[in-house]
Amino acid sequence: MADTHPSAQAGPSEGLLTRVSDTLWRRPTLLLLILLTPPALWLGIIYLGSLFALLLQSFFSIDHFTGLINHEITLATYAELFTPANFDIIRRTVGMATIVTLASAVIAFPIAYYAARYAKGAWRAIFYLGIMMPLWSSYLVKVYAWKLILAKEGILTWIFEWLHLTWLLDAYLALPVIGGNSLSVSPTGTFLVFVYVWLPYMVLPIQAALERVPGSMLEASGDLGATPAQTFRHVLLPLALPGVIAGSIFTFSLTLGDYIIPQIIGTSRLFIGQAVYQHQGIAGNIPLAAAFAVVPIVIMGVYLWIAKRMGAFDAL
Amino acid sequence: MTNRFITAVVSAITAASLATSAVAQMTEIGEGEGELSIVAWAGYIERGETDAAFDWVTKFEEATSCKVSVKTANTSDEMVALMNEGGFDLVTASGDASLRMIAGKRVQPINVDLIPSWSTVDDRLKDAPWHTVNGEHYGTPYMWGPNVLMYNTEAFPEAPTSWNVVFEEMTLADGSNNKGRVQAYDGPIHIADAANYLMAHKPELGITDPYELNADQYAAALDLLRAQRELVSRYWHDAFIQIDDFKNEGIVASGSWPFQVNLLQADGVPVASVIPEEGATGWADTTMLHAEAEHPNCAYKWMEHTLSSNLQSDLSVWFGAVPSVPAACSDGSGMQTQEGCDANGLAQFDKIKFWKTPVANCESQGECVPYYRWVSDYIGVIGGR
Numbered sequence: 001m002a003d004t005h006p007s008a009q010a011g012p013s014e015g016l017l018t019r020v021s022d023t024l025w026r027r028p029t030l031l032l033l034i035l036l037t038p039p040a041l042w043l044g045i046i047y048l049g050s051l052f053a054l055l056l057q058s059f060f061s062i063d064h065f066t067g068l069i070n071h072e073i074t075l076a077t078y079a080e081l082f083t084p085a086n087f088d089i090i091r092r093t094v095g096m097a098t099i100v101t102l103a104s105a106v107i108a109f110p111i112a113y114y115a116a117r118y119a120k121g122a123w124r125a126i127f128y129l130g131i132m133m134p135l136w137s138s139y140l141v142k143v144y145a146w147k148l149i150l151a152k153e154g155i156l157t158w159i160f161e162w163l164h165l166t167w168l169l170d171a172y173l174a175l176p177v178i179g180g181n182s183l184s185v186s187p188t189g190t191f192l193v194f195v196y197v198w199l200p201y202m203v204l205p206i207q208a209a210l211e212r213v214p215g216s217m218l219e220a221s222g223d224l225g226a227t228p229a230q231t232f233r234h235v236l237l238p239l240a241l242p243g244v245i246a247g248s249i250f251t252f253s254l255t256l257g258d259y260i261i262p263q264i265i266g267t268s269r270l271f272i273g274q275a276v277y278q279h280q281g282i283a284g285n286i287p288l289a290a291a292f293a294v295v296p297i298v299i300m301g302v303y304l305w306i307a308k309r310m311g312a313f314d315a316l
Numbered sequence: 317m318t319n320r321f322i323t324a325v326v327s328a329i330t331a332a333s334l335a336t337s338a339v340a341q342m343t344e345i346g347e348g349e350g351e352l353s354i355v356a357w358a359g360y361i362e363r364g365e366t367d368a369a370f371d372w373v374t375k376f377e378e379a380t381s382c383k384v385s386v387k388t389a390n391t392s393d394e395m396v397a398l399m400n401e402g403g404f405d406l407v408t409a410s411g412d413a414s415l416r417m418i419a420g421k422r423v424q425p426i427n428v429d430l431i432p433s434w435s436t437v438d439d440r441l442k443d444a445p446w447h448t449v450n451g452e453h454y455g456t457p458y459m460w461g462p463n464v465l466m467y468n469t470e471a472f473p474e475a476p477t478s479w480n481v482v483f484e485e486m487t488l489a490d491g492s493n494n495k496g497r498v499q500a501y502d503g504p505i506h507i508a509d510a511a512n513y514l515m516a517h518k519p520e521l522g523i524t525d526p527y528e529l530n531a532d533q534y535a536a537a538l539d540l541l542r543a544q545r546e547l548v549s550r551y552w553h554d555a556f557i558q559i560d561d562f563k564n565e566g567i568v569a570s571g572s573w574p575f576q577v578n579l580l581q582a583d584g585v586p587v588a589s590v591i592p593e594e595g596a597t598g599w600a601d602t603t604m605l606h607a608e609a610e611h612p613n614c615a616y617k618w619m620e621h622t623l624s625s626n627l628q629s630d631l632s633v634w635f636g637a638v639p640s641v642p643a644a645c646s647d648g649s650g651m652q653t654q655e656g657c658d659a660n661g662l663a664q665f666d667k668i669k670f671w672k673t674p675v676a677n678c679e680s681q682g683e684c685v686p687y688y689r690w691v692s693d694y695i696g697v698i699g700g701r
Contacts, residue, residue, distance in 0.1 A: 068400060068420055085696030092699075151564040181496030182565060185549035268502060268551040269699050278695075 058290035077287040090295055093272040097255035100194040101248045104202040112206035131203050143264050146193045152182035180267060190266035194255050201250035209243020245307045256296040272296060341427040345616045348382045352614040355398050355407040358388045359635055370634045372627040382614035405609040408458050410599045411446030411671040412505050418454050423604040425452035430616055433623035436641045446672045447602040455604035456619045457640035459631060462598040462661040462668050464589035466572035475590040479513045481569045483544055495547050499570035502551035504690040505671055508597050509571060510537040512669060516594040526669050528678035534685040541697045551698060574636030574660055595667035625649040638662045
């Protein structure tokens with residue numbers, strides 16, 4: 001270390017490495033520049049560059065017969081998003097993302113609360129494992145497994161039959177909008193699988209937020225005469241809200257972009273991700289695919305802005 | 317908007333046909349370039365890796381030293397997209413893709429004189445409209461097959477005689493309603509199946525070709541499909557998901573390919589297939605040469621190779637299809653037999669309306685609904701519009 005120590009009287013006999021080191025020490029900006037350039041290039045070219053390329057594509061249009069791209073700037077492709085069939089896709093996806101997020105939050109909160117406050121020692125480890133484990137296996141395997149669970153001749157139907165509750169399942173499936181011929185081909189099936197697959201992303205941030213809430217505050221609330229419900233509403237929930245919102249960003253955006261679950265489970269009605277996939281990969285209609293891809297970006301932009309205002313990022 | 321689109325299509329087609337006469341065809345086949353890249357349907361170009369008995373690449377590579385690489389595509393639209401991207405020599409295009417590529421100048425006419433086996437091709441396919449434009453051939457026929465009606469033999473003790481089991485609500489032979497127990501193909505070309513059904517059942521519409529529909533005929537087909545949406549819980553897109561649906565989802569009837577029928581039967585599921593009285597749609601694939609192919613000599617050698625009786629025979633067994641070279645069924649050069657060809661649809665050639673791309677300026681009537689409308693409207697129908 002002493003050899004490379006910089007000094008103003010550095011002799012000509014010193015090695016290249018020493019001189020480089022000296023220069024960097026004298027000019028910290030240069031060092032910073034060298035360290036930051038690769039990640040900046042990555043972010044600028046690969047990440048933002050592809051995003052802008054996508055954005056640019058969405059202003060082109062397609063010759064519908066030959067499938068060749070017409071490279072003239074136009075808003076016609078965006079106008080296509082508002083045709084009834086395409087707008088249905090957007091509405092359907094946003095609706096699904098919203099209820100998946102709400103359901104995940106409702107299910108995840110008690111789990112996270114127990115894990116953060118009551119689970120001790122081995123139980124805590126088991127809880128973490130139980131939440132994380134689904135993330136270790138392949139997403140496709142899980143979705144196909146659910147296809148078999150929910151199938152008309154699947155295990156769930158069998159359990160309902162065994163409990164003599166087939167009438168209940170049939171009555172539920174007969175409901176309009178949410179029902180269908182079997183759970184695996186109904187919107188309810190799509191919803192269940194979405195909630196299952198994204199739940200860990202909701203549990204973990206809520207748990208982190210709850211761990212930071214001091215127990216003394218809850219006790220103080222009780223001492224001051226608040227009922228448990230009041231404590232939850234006025235103390236616990238506001239303090240844990242940033243965690244809930246952080247989790248909802250995951251579940252909401254992941255549902256918005258997914259294109260595999262609705263293809264395997266559900267009614268064949270398209271979601272945004274599938275529309276992007278079909279228009280890009282199958283129909284070669286890259287402009288419309290790009291326009292569809294911009295929709296989640298806009299929605300998430302608005303969502304993040306609201307989340308920021310609610311203080312979701314203060315705790316990060 | 318529509319008028320401008322039609323003008324664009326018309327000018328594209330005119331430009332394409334003018335351009336084709338300008339493109340110089342090859343007059344002789346030179347030395348192979350050592351490589352060949354092909355866009356093909358899955359299972360179409362086998363080199364013995366899936367099953368050692370099915371290999372029609374290795375021998376070709378040894379004989380010509382053209383190293384074959386294959387890019388598989390899952391849909392016709394994907395094939396068009398890949399060919400638009402470029403970098404490939406050949407594509408095994410179905411009729412709903414071939415005309416689009418011809419109009420887009422992505423493929424070039426071929427000189428059939430350079431392909432000695434051209435004379436052995438089924439005469440009914442030689443001048444087929446999905447690869448012949450203005451008397452120029454844009455490729456060599458490869459395989460063809462019907463879109464059959466697959467049915468569960470327990471729900472249908474006797475084969476259904478009409479496509480109505482998937483289009484109209486009814487009580488099936490097993491006493492239950494067909495609602496939720498039938499499927500349909502998740503691709504815009506399925507509109508042609510509806511038109512084919514209407515052709516037989518609503519003659520007053522005057523449909524003569526299910527791919528050439530005027531506004532009224534098209535609206536009637538969409539109405540039929542909207543009614544079908546009530547019966548279909550999930551459309552099939554992936555052959556293997558359809559197979560699973562026939563096993564676990566209680567599906568008893570659907571348009572399908574011999575491929576799924578063979579796999580399900582091999583698995584012991586009680587299914588069979590039939591071409592109902594209305595006839596059926598079908599696919600006929602053509603090996604087409606890219607306009608900027610880098611390895612044209614190897615490509616011509618491959619086209620000649622694909623017409624060899626032995627390859628046609630084995631491939632038709634492997635894929636559950638019908639050879640384009642009829643001799644391959646009966647000359648014993650491969651595994652196929654006359655009975656096998658007939659079972660795969662050879663005997664019903666005349667009842668099959670082959671896939672082709674719907675265009676605006678169609679032959680049978682002045683103005684037809686073009687393909688891009690089929691795409692967006694079918695998404696709408698599946699979405700419940």
